Amino acid sequence: MTLQSRVLQVTDRIVARSADSRAQYLARMDAARRRGPARAHLSCSGQAHAFAAAGPDQAALAGGSAGNLGIVTAYNDMLSAHQPFERFPDLIRAAARASGGTAQVAGGVPAMCDGVTQGEAGMELSLFSRDVIALAASVALSHNTFDAAVFLGVCDKIVPGLVIAAQAFGHLPIVFLPAGPMTSGLANDEKARVRQQFAAGEVGREALMAAEMAAYHGPGTCTFYGTANTNQMLMEFMGLHLPGASFVNPNTDLRDALTQEGARRALALSALGNAYTPVCDILDEKAFVNGIVGLHATGGSTNLLIHLVAMARAGGILLDWQDFADLSEVVPLLARVYPNGLADVNHFHAAGGLSYLIGELLGAGLLHPDTRTIAGQGLARYRTEPKLRDGLLVWEDGAGHSLNDKILRAAQDPFQPTGGLKRLTGSLGTAVMKVSAVAPEHHVVQAPVRVFHDQDAVKAAFKAGEFTGDVIVVVRFQGPRANGMPELHSLTPILSILQGRGQKVALVTDGRMSGASGKVPAAIHVCPEALEGGALARLRDGDVLRVDAVAGTLDVLTDGVADRDPVAPDLSANASGMGRELFAAFRDHVGRATDGASIFGGR
Structure with a gap:
């Protein structure tokens, strides 16, 4: 399928606008790439500090021949979306060891919830927390003892902040590992109805509390299509998730298998192997255009008009809101997920999800198919879905059609002809x-x-x-x-x-x-x-x-x-x-x- 002319025009415009800043960025990444991880060049005392608590991995780390994976985590057990990350380091370490490598938690980053702080003073720190997260992740990786990294984060400012940090360490392969959405609870439209009744004085706080607890009831991301789930879509469209990883529920066998495969994949992409794929080669101008197309096609969060600009600038790519506006004119709205419809993200995933959506947009010439991804085979690989077959993780072709046209539509039969x-x-x-x-x-x-x-x-x-x-x-x-x-x-x-x-x-x-x-x-x-x-x-x-x-x-x-x-x-x-x-x-x-x-x- 020929790429749509507007997509080409906007991409070329971004490339031209970013030529100087992008070249300077790539030169910095090339210099960092040539220096490589300094683990082997550290003093003996420095290495001893880095490996002292590594237990069974000490010998492999001291030998310097095994790939070492840095884990940057946004774990806390106050946010439902991030609580599942408590188990991830053990899964990642086991996967790294099975691949002949090692893994260490490099550091943590803060993760706050806009849902908790709505209307409160703490909300005034929310946007700034994105840049704090970028700074904290940079501190975590500054020890320069890692060949690759995995980033654990989901919510509103966490993923953008981690992407900004990933751009700063763009010479490293970095794989983003999501936690997945919580299972469906009280329907989002019913939750909204009770909120309106409370605002109008028609029901009391007890009824409001009961509705909210029924909606937000377990581990995982909130199930409406807000900023957190828009982030997950972007990481898949932009090639930093494994295909189909975004909306698998937490604490399931499939989620654990995807987490471990993500760790293995990060090590496989390091400069120690033959498939070296640093972040700076993945997050190019085409990847950001693909992200904007996904944002429009799904009616995603307005917050990303700020975050995508900041994320891109960290890699020397200059986006402006006119790029978004011009792409919106040619990208159809293909998804109806609350608040754009009644379905939640679990229903969206069941109806065909991102694999179907990416396939439709590729077929319509609205996505660059030749971007590099952590999966290694261009964006077409993201038309497949992960499955467990006899305990083994495999990827299979999706249904090829929407399983619910009230939630997902074909590019030739959209909910509306322009973006959201x-x-x-x-x-x-x-x-x-x-x-x-x-x-x-x-x-x-x-x-x-x-x-x-x-x-x-x-x-x-x-x-x-x-x-x-x-x-x-x-x-x-x-x-x-x-x-x-x-x-x-x-x-x-x-x-x-x-x-x-x-x-x-x-x-x-x-x-x-x-x-x-x-x-x-x-x-x-x-x-x-x-x-x-x-x-x-x-x-x-x-x-x-x-x-x-x-x-x-x-x-x-x-x-x-x-x-x-x-x-x-x-x-x-x-x-x-x-x-x-x-x-x-x-x-x-x-x-x-x-x-x-x-x-x-x-x-």
Whole structure:
């Protein structure tokens, strides 16, 4: 199948834009590759420190002939998605030994949950935790005693942070090992219904708690298609997972077999063998285009419009939101997974999952088939599914057709002809919107604004009955420089109630919404942010905005707004508490959302 012309055009544009920075990056990786792991060049004392606690692996490590695998883990038992990683080091060590190698836990990285911190002060550390994770993973690998690595991480900021670190150590082969989604619990639409009832005062906290516990009930990733599961899709589309590994449930024989095979594969890809495949050769411009295509085809998380930009820049690849917008015009939406539909990721996986989706997109000429992957055979290998046959892990062809066309569709019969994410530009700046779950009649909203400086004030206005007509809720000073760019997902229930009453309603903010952004149109990541003097800082109650996801525009219709002085807010309340005082340097040096909202490279 010939590659679609728009995919070629966008790829060529990214290659040209990135030529200098990519060449500099690859030169650094080549120099690191030539130096190789310094294990054998360490002093005897240095080696003794590194191997002292390795037990039965000490002799192999001291001999220097066996491949040594570094494990970087985001394990904690507070996050359901990461709790299964408790067992992974033992599985990985056993697999490495069986292959004649060794494995050591190189270090841990923090992993926080946006679900726990929604609406709380801790959410203001969430985005910055991505860069902390990159720094922590780099410290873990800085001992330079590893021939390859496996990264254990799943959730919202963890995978992007680990990818940024992987790019810094791009001369190493690195395999990402997921934990898988929890088994299905309370249906996501029922959970959302109870949340709305609670927000409206129709049920009490006891009913809300019962619903939430029934939804989030065991180990594994949350089952809706938010940022965590979008991350897993990306790692498969971009060739850093084993084929079909993303959505196998935790603590199953198949999951354990995939974990051990991932460890073996990482060692096989090291420079000690004949299949040396470093990360810098996998994560090229084509791989990132494939990731963006997957994001659109699945209606993935808006957070990835920030994370993918930051992930790519760590490897010298310069993405911008126009690349996303141009690809969205030609990539059809092929999946309906909550909040874009009623199914969860387990239903999606059962209906054919990523193997079917990748096959459809390859057949339509929408993916680069010739990217390098850890599987070693290009992206076509990812059309297969892992199975256990007589205790052996094998890969077999998938069904070749959707097993449920309410969840997965063929490229010639999509849910909608364009992707699930839109870029908006206009007199208010630039923003993004997830449209895959928004009904067509809500794609354009023109209404007066109510302006707020935090989400608690929005909730108070709702409880006071102040939202009686069509309204665009503006929540400003929520950008990365102002307070770390928290998600505002806790506003979803009340905005949904207003929409359900027949009011035209939208959200506009320089903050983030959520990977679970749903049926209410939300123009988010507005840039420049209000603290930089962006147009958001000049709005007043009653100004009229037009949010148009059809035309891709975001405009102030009231005259004279640009001539006003920007509001100067008091942000002192965001400066301390829950560790926020320790992140002042991050707020001072973070880049714009359009550049990945990263501290690396600054503004």
